[in-house]
Amino acid sequence: MTPRGRVWKFGDDVSGDDGIIEFAIIRDSFGKEFDEDALRAMCFRRLRPEFPAQVKAGDIVVGGRNFAHHNHVEVSVAMRASGIAVVVVESCDSGFLRRALNNGLPVMICPGIAAAVSDGETIGADPATGEVHLPTGQVLRSKPFSERMVQIWRAGGTIPLLEREFATRPQAAGHQGDAA
Amino acid sequence: MARRARAVAVTGQSVAQKIIARAAGRAAVEVGDYVTVTPDYTACQELFWPGHKRNLERIGVDRIPRPDKAVMVIDHSTSAAMGSHHHETHRTLRDWCAQQGIENFFGPGNGLRHLVLTERGFARPGTLIFSDEGNIASIGALGALNIPISTEVIVALIQDSNWLAVPPSARITLTGRLGLGVTARDVIQTILRDTTPDGRLLQCCVEFDGEGVATLSLDDRQTVLASLFHSGAYTGIMEPDSVALEYVRARDGGRPWEVVRADAGADYVTRMTYDLGAIAPMVTVPPDAHGAVPVGEAAGQHIDQASIGSCAGNRLEDMRDAARLLRGRRVASHVTLYITPGSREVYAAAAREGLLEIFAEAGAAVLAPGCTTCWGYQGVLNDNEVSLSTQQFNYQGRNGARTSRVFLAGPLTVAASAIAGRITDPREMLA
Numbered sequence: 001m002t003p004r005g006r007v008w009k010f011g012d013d014v015s016g017d018d019g020i021i022e023f024a025i026i027r028d029s030f031g032k033e034f035d036e037d038a039l040r041a042m043c044f045r046r047l048r049p050e051f052p053a054q055v056k057a058g059d060i061v062v063g064g065r066n067f068a069h070h071n072h073v074e075v076s077v078a079m080r081a082s083g084i085a086v087v088v089v090e091s092c093d094s095g096f097l098r099r100a101l102n103n104g105l106p107v108m109i110c111p112g113i114a115a116a117v118s119d120g121e122t123i124g125a126d127p128a129t130g131e132v133h134l135p136t137g138q139v140l141r142s143k144p145f146s147e148r149m150v151q152i153w154r155a156g157g158t159i160p161l162l163e164r165e166f167a168t169r170p171q172a173a174g175h176q177g178d179a180a
Numbered sequence: 181m182a183r184r185a186r187a188v189a190v191t192g193q194s195v196a197q198k199i200i201a202r203a204a205g206r207a208a209v210e211v212g213d214y215v216t217v218t219p220d221y222t223a224c225q226e227l228f229w230p231g232h233k234r235n236l237e238r239i240g241v242d243r244i245p246r247p248d249k250a251v252m253v254i255d256h257s258t259s260a261a262m263g264s265h266h267h268e269t270h271r272t273l274r275d276w277c278a279q280q281g282i283e284n285f286f287g288p289g290n291g292l293r294h295l296v297l298t299e300r301g302f303a304r305p306g307t308l309i310f311s312d313e314g315n316i317a318s319i320g321a322l323g324a325l326n327i328p329i330s331t332e333v334i335v336a337l338i339q340d341s342n343w344l345a346v347p348p349s350a351r352i353t354l355t356g357r358l359g360l361g362v363t364a365r366d367v368i369q370t371i372l373r374d375t376t377p378d379g380r381l382l383q384c385c386v387e388f389d390g391e392g393v394a395t396l397s398l399d400d401r402q403t404v405l406a407s408l409f410h411s412g413a414y415t416g417i418m419e420p421d422s423v424a425l426e427y428v429r430a431r432d433g434g435r436p437w438e439v440v441r442a443d444a445g446a447d448y449v450t451r452m453t454y455d456l457g458a459i460a461p462m463v464t465v466p467p468d469a470h471g472a473v474p475v476g477e478a479a480g481q482h483i484d485q486a487s488i489g490s491c492a493g494n495r496l497e498d499m500r501d502a503a504r505l506l507r508g509r510r511v512a513s514h515v516t517l518y519i520t521p522g523s524r525e526v527y528a529a530a531a532r533e534g535l536l537e538i539f540a541e542a543g544a545a546v547l548a549p550g551c552t553t554c555w556g557y558q559g560v561l562n563d564n565e566v567s568l569s570t571q572q573f574n575y576q577g578r579n580g581a582r583t584s585r586v587f588l589a590g591p592l593t594v595a596a597s598a599i600a601g602r603i604t605d606p607r608e609m610l611a
Contacts, residue, residue, distance in 0.1 A: 013377070017575055018467060024577025027555075030256075031230040031269055066379040066412055070469070070575065073331050093412040094345060094383045095314060095328060102332045146214035148343050158335055162239045 002126040002133065003085045005060040009119035010047060012064035016071025016096065020044055021078045029074075039078035057083035060125055064114045067092045076100035086125040088113050088132055088142075101149060104157035108132065110142040127153055192445025194349035195417050196385035199325045199440055203308040211447070213346045219327070220307040222336040223251040223293045223316065229273045230265075232334045236276075245340045247282045253296050257557060258288035258550035291523025291549040294318045294406065294491045299525050304428055304437035305420050310336040314409030315491045315572060320417035321401035322424050323439055325385070327415060347414045350384040351448040354392030356457035361607035363501060364400035365493060365570060365590030368407040369462040369472040371454065375411045376470035380450045382412040387419075387442060392456045394421055399495035406492040407572060410469035461606055464588035466574040475593055475605045485567040486511075486598035488591050489520030489547070490554035493570025496526050498591040503535040505595040505609055506542035512601030517544040518559050520552045544598075556580050568597050 017023035021042050029035060044051035061079060067089040068075055076099045079087065087100065087107045097107045106127040116134050117123055124133035130144035145153065155161035193201070193208055201209045203217035224232075244250065252273060257266035270288070277285040286296050293311065297303040297319050305323030309316070314328040327344055329336060336342045352371065358364075375381045386408055393401065401418055408416045420428065420439060428437065463478040465471045488494070488502050499521055511517045519539050521527040527549055530536050539546050553559035554571035561567055561584035571578075574586040589597070592606035599609070 015575070022577075023575070024582055027577075030227045031265065033231070033234075066376075066382060069412055070410075070573075091379055091382050093409075094347065094414040095330060095409075097345070098332060099330050102330070102335075143212055143214075146343060148216065149214060158332060159235045159238060162335070162338065166240045 002124040002131070003058065003060070004122060004124040005058040005085050006056070007060050007062050007117055007119060007121050007123055008044070008048065008051065008055065009062045009117060010064065010067070012090070013066050014047065014063060014068060016068035016075035018070065019046060020068055020071070020075050022046065023072055023074065026074060034074065034077045036077065036081040039074055040081050043078040043082045052082070055082045055084070058085045059083060060085060060123060061087045062113055062117050063087065063089040063092070065090045068096045069093060071096050071099065073099045073103065076103045076105050080105040086127065088125050090114050101152055102158045104153065104155075104160070106145070106153045108142050110140050112140055116140060191447060192443030194385065194446040194448070195387055195419070195440050195442045196325060196347055196349055196415070197446075199306055199308050200344065200346055202306070209346045211346050211348045214343055215346060216341050216343050217308060218341045219249065219310040219336055221249050221251050221297070221302050221309045222333060223253065223297055223302075223309055223311040224333045224337070225256055225293060225312055226254045226269050226273050227256040228312070228331055229269050231331070233272055233276065235334060236338070239338065241338050244280055244337045247280045249340065250277075250280070250282045250337055251284045251293065251297065251302055252277050252282055253286045253290065253293045254288050255292045256551045256555065258548055258552070259558070260288065288550065289524060289548050291526070292491050292494070292551065294402070295495070295523035295526065298322060298402070299431065299523060301428070301431035301433050301435065304432055304435065305425070306438040306440045310342060314415070315406045317408055317416045318402035318406040318491060320405045320415065321398055322428055323417060323420040325415060325417055328409070345383070347383050347385045348449045349446065350381050350386045350413070351451045352386055352388050353390035353451070353453040354388060354396075354456055355390050355453060356392055356455040357395045358456045358459065361461055361592055361605070361610050362459050363590035363592055364396055364403040365407070366459050366462045367454065367456060368404045369464050369588070370459055372407065372410050372470040373462075373472040379412055384413045384449060386413050386416040388416065389419060390453070392454070393418055394423070395456065397497050398423060398427055399497035402495060403492050403498070461590065461593050463568075463593065463603060464574060466585045466587060467576050469574060469588075475589070475603065478587060478603045479605055481587065481603040482566060483515060483568045483597055483602060484565040485516050485518070485559055485561065486594050487518040487520070487553040487559055487567065487569040487571060488594050489518065489522070489552055490569070490571040491522070492572050493591050494520055494522030494526065496529050498570065499526065499530045499535050500533070501591040502595045503538045505592060505599065505606065506544065507538050509542055509599050511543040511598045515598050515601050516559065517598040518547055518553050519544050520547040521549055523549050553579070561586075568594050568603060570594055
């Protein structure tokens with residue numbers, strides 16, 4: 001089942017800490033539970049003031065080159081808590097991909113996406129196959145997630161996945177990971 | 181040990197590919213592969229520990245499989261000041277380490293993870309270390325590979341493994357020698373200026389080579405690697421030379437290591453060359469980490485605060501650079517200068533060499549080893565105040581008020597500017 005959603009399109013070099021969110025406002029929360037209400041309220045508001053009020057569960061963010069550079073983990077949590085199903089970017093740093101997936105938000109690196117999609121269009125994007133289905137019927141292909149990454153995504157993040165795995169495992173300590 | 185080669189066409193392997201292949205138990209890995217690797221160590225700081233602890237309890241982790249691989253360091257909130265929750269974090273982490281039988285627990289004052297890893301022989305050639313920050317690529321100066329996994333660091337503790345995407349590699353060749361008044365920080369600020377806007381180092385492991393590397397001290401090499409992540413590079417590494425290997429041998433405690441070299445046919449997404457002799461003192465103008473300009477373009481900017489410290493500027497050579505300019509001079513009366521040695525070892529060496537005395541007599545405030553002013557834990561800025569710092573970040577509000585501004589520079593430029601009370605070319609005081 002390929003996630004399909006309405007596109008919120010952003011440009012190149014969008015900062016995570018100083019653009020998608022405003023990290024300076026929440027940095028005293030290090031170590032505390034994420035304040036998802038506050039993160040939702042600030043998500044993308046600097047770039048698209050209407051975003052927090054108008055974003056809907058299942059929407060897709062499309063970003064340009066070096067999307068979300070300089071991102072603390074709260075950047076990923078803000079997008080996931082806003083209901084974003086998938087992020088598709090021209091390019092981004094590896095840390096963003098990790099932090100996002102760890103928190104249940106899949107990021108697909110798909111060169112060519114920025115030119116192929118307009119804001120407000122509906123596209124399909126499936127991290128498991130790496131396929132992005134454009135409104136024209138054209139399909140862009142990116143590197144598919146590994147089996148383990150798909151498990152993390154479907155579980156809603158690493159912690160929920162490990163929680164489930166440990167719960168069904170009598171000898172809890174000693175998870176072997178996958179051989180992907 | 182016989183390993184089964186994968187049925188893929190594999191050309192020359194980069195240093196990162198080789199280290200990752202070993203940690204994945206494979207003969208070779210391809211760039212872009214998602215693989216699961218077993219680390220040699222996992223290094224973790226305290227700041228997120230309350231969240232990590234909640235997650236460990238939620239998952240139901242009783243014992244971690246390899247407590248001997250955990251390197252746990254309190255470096256961000258070392259003073260556990262009144263009014264904060266950090267003292268509770270310290271207690272929680274200390275108790276958890278004791279319960280897990282983790283011997284490599286380093287409390288406040290031991291220094292930053294970066295320095296703990298190198299000084300205590302964890303970072304050795306060919307080792308793969310999962311950590312919670314990209315700037316720990318500084319350990320690449322000893323030929324060790326930092327794989328930053330942020331808040332997932334507990335996953336590596338729980339599983340003794342985690343996934344990673346094999347990074348492409350880039351090559352930066354350094355030639356020549358630094359001129360008077362120029363530091364390693366000026367080198368990396370120049371590289372960030374050139375490589376960040378077009379994203380050419382995104383996701384890369386950057387291998388540094390060339391005869392210029394040997395002219396840099398080990399401390400300088402760590403400074404270059406520590407700031408590399410601002411370009412979007414994933415990690416960085418240098419082939420350890422005799423200086424690096426001598427350092428490792430003195431600290432390895434008999435633990436194994438192996439120098440890993442790139443194959444001749446290794447593939448690099450980009451190659452660049454920098455002549456160290458052509459680098460000038462640089463100042464990075466807020467709010468971008470790549471907004472470096474020659475110091476002359478920022479000279480004259482009034483400053484309220486200056487700081488020398490952080491994983492990009494807190495090693496003994498940085499302390500010596502600061503002392504070169506502060507000896508016999510005084511910090512401007514309107515400026516507060518904070519100096520933070522990066523570890524207990526650096527602190528002690530700075531004391532032995534008389535550097536701390538020079539700092540005190542110049543009117544500087546010497547802080548205990550830790551991240552201190554780099555993240556605004558200490559030296560908080562008020563509205564409209566300006567700081568010049570060797571710290572890592574300069575985004576809006578990093579050090580306090582959102583209208584405050586942080587300029588970045590190497591230790592010579594920061595020391596010269598603290599004395600003058602405004603951003604100043606250090607060459608004017610060294611001539």
